[in-house]
Amino acid sequence: MKRKFNPEDVNNFVFYGKISISYHGDMIAFTTVKPDRSNDRYDVRVRVVDLKGYPIYVSPGPYDVSFVWRREGSILLYQRISEDKKTSEIRLVNINKGLDFVVAKLGNPATSLTWLDNETAALIIPTKLYKEEPGVHIIRSWPIWFDGTGFVYNVRSQIYLLDISSGSLKRVTQDEYNYTFMAADPYGRYLISSVAKDPSKPYKTSLAIIRRNGDIEEINLGRDIWIGPLAVSPSGRYVAFMGRVNEKGKGFASHEEIWLLDLDSLRLESLTRSLGLGSSRRVYYDIRGPGASEPAPVWDGDEHIYFSVSKGGRYSLYRYSMKTGSIEPVLDGEYVVWDYDVRDNIIVYIKTSSTEPLEIWMLEPGKEPVKITRFNDLIKEYxxxxxxxxxxxxxxxxxxxxxxxxxxxxxxxxxxxxxxxxxxxxxxxxxxxxxxxxxxxxxxxxxxxxxxxxxxxxxxxxxxxxxxxxxxxxxxxxxxxxxxxx
Structure with missing residues (x-):
């Protein structure tokens, strides 16, 4: 007999964060978040399954986040944050060999993590501008617009390179700006990142190419724009990103659009302006926890860009063709596509509907969608x-x-x-x-x-x-x- 909900039942459900397919297309990594009432915290794990949902790997926890697949092999890099949230470990796991070890320990947890090449990772780490005595705050400026992050007047998010074999960490950017989102050139030549230079205007960012030696080339986009999650095409020529401009004078009511930048010609165009809809994930879902980052555009080869569209009560997945310039809905129904990844026309995505919590689904060409996880199957009991x-x-x-x-x-x-x-x-x-x-x-x-x-x-x-x-x-x-x- 089915039962009614009680307040404590929220602890029985699992939240999914990020999802990613391995570069060989044979494994899916994702994060799960579950309340741990006995320890008054969230239990966050990185999990790996095959395409049928069979479990392959589960990280030990209790707070494992920010994972990323290496381009070759079954190697996964992830971050384990300490219980007090003040330090972290960057860990490497070889799925096939069952190895899981510490690469480096960080004084401050990284806010972003990616591979630059097979031997080097790139991290964005909050970094203090100057030293202070314990318990003393020397406030020389007072940034605005931040909420829930503590004191930020003495902190800027900077980019570092991590050598995997030695564990050595090298600071690449040496300024007082905030680097927010980043992606790597597929050939390992550089990183491309959004950067906020004016603390009083965090909604205004620019785009910068950061090379290994610390040389920085700012890209003039010719307009005031906020740049969010981004992705570099496999050829390295294009960058797709979520961004918001205020050309119509509507401020934060302006939509976050999907933009395409040609790095050769510096031609910038909005791919979604004709839809008249935004791409940011603003929909309510209350069984959630840490790790709910905004989905970035996803390249499938150099032919297609996949991205989210906020359409009425839906949050859908659309696709842009580089060949024809056409846009079409791929997953568009009475549900929400929370996050997704695409590899060789295979789409894995995290979906919720008004009667079902999040689960992972897979869509292959010419087939019907298949649910491949069942962490929240207990919903059938209610x-x-x-x-x-x-x-x-x-x-x-x-x-x-x-x-x-x-x-x-x-x-x-x-x-x-x-x-x-x-x-x-x-x-x-x-x-x-x-x-x-x-x-x-x-x-x-x-x-x-x-x-x-x-x-x-x-x-x-x-x-x-x-x-x-x-x-x-x-x-x-x-x-x-x-x-x-x-």
Whole structure:
């Protein structure tokens, strides 16, 4: 007999973070996160399975993150962060030989990790600008815009190279800038990274090529832009990245688009401008933990670029053809593609729907999608109330998307209390993702009503832009949604 949800049941479910296919296409690595109530922490592991989901490797934990496959062989590099989050180890595991050992120990955990070549890794590490006495803070400047990271006035994120054989660490950048996202040239010649130079304007970044000897070449993109996750094409000629410009004066209501940069001609174009939709993952999903980084564009050979699109309540996977310039949806339905990777037309992805938590799926050409992990199969033991989706026309003519979750075991003709749930922002959204909290309310006799009012992501920039008018049109949309649902 199926049971109702209790608050403690959230600890029974597993969250998936990043996912990646090995370069030979025969193994899938991913991170799992599970609450560890007895130790008041998250248990984070790196796992490797074959294409049928058979387990091959599980890292010891308890806080293993930031993994990356080497281009050759079954070698995986990952980071183990200490329980106090102040130090970390960079570890190398040879999947076939069963070896797992420490390459280097870091005074501060790295925020980004990639291979430059088979013998060298690149890391972005928060680095202090100057020394201070223990317990003393010498504040010479006060950066803004940061939340939940502690004191950052004396810290800049710098790039280092790690020699795998010796474990020696070499600082490559020697400035006071913040390097945020990076990717490696496939031939190991350089790194390409987004860099924020002005602490008062972290939303404005530039693109830089960083060579092994520390030479830095800044690329003039000809516009103010924030540059997010990026990927270099296998040929090394192109860079695809998520980025946001403010050309229309809409500030943070502007969409994060997918951009393509030709490193030979420096021609920059938006691949997604014609869609009128953004690519950032703003959808709510509450069974989550550390390791939920934004998905980067993925190259499959030099022919296709795969990327995310935020479309109404969906978070879908699209593909751009370098040959024809066409864009097409690949995975687009009433679900959320949380993360993904592609190798030789095989797509592995982490998916959630409104009735199922995250699991890993695989799509091969000419076949139906197959679920290859079942960490959250216990969802079948619970009474899940399937959300009822509706779209209504607001009083000013805009179309508003909403959902209603009815109480579990609802009796016809009986009155029930309802909760009107309003999402935060700026520019987040509800969607086709599982929400444990909403199911908990439904199990306790409540209906839940929620919608995407003005200011939400997933629609046009005009729809999202309510700067200076918070509590006006968005409030009307919410109240009209409530009237519609009742």
């Amino acid at each position: 009474k899940v109330s399937e959300p009822k989706h509706f779209i209504f026309t607001a009083s000013d003519g805009a179309m508003i998307e909403g959902w209603v979750i009815e109480p579990v075991d609802r009796e016809e003709g009986r009155r029930y209390p309802a909760i009107l749930w309003i999402h935060g922002g700026p520019k987040s959204k509800f969607g086709w993702s599982f929400m444990f909290e909403f199911q908990l309310y439904a199990s306790n006799g409540y209906a839940v009503i929620y919608c995407n009012p003005r200011g939400s992501d997933g629609y046009s920039e005009n729809f999202a832009d309510i700067r200076g008018h918070y509590g006006e049109r968005d409030y009307q949309d919410i109240i009209e949604c409530l009237d519609q649902a009742l």
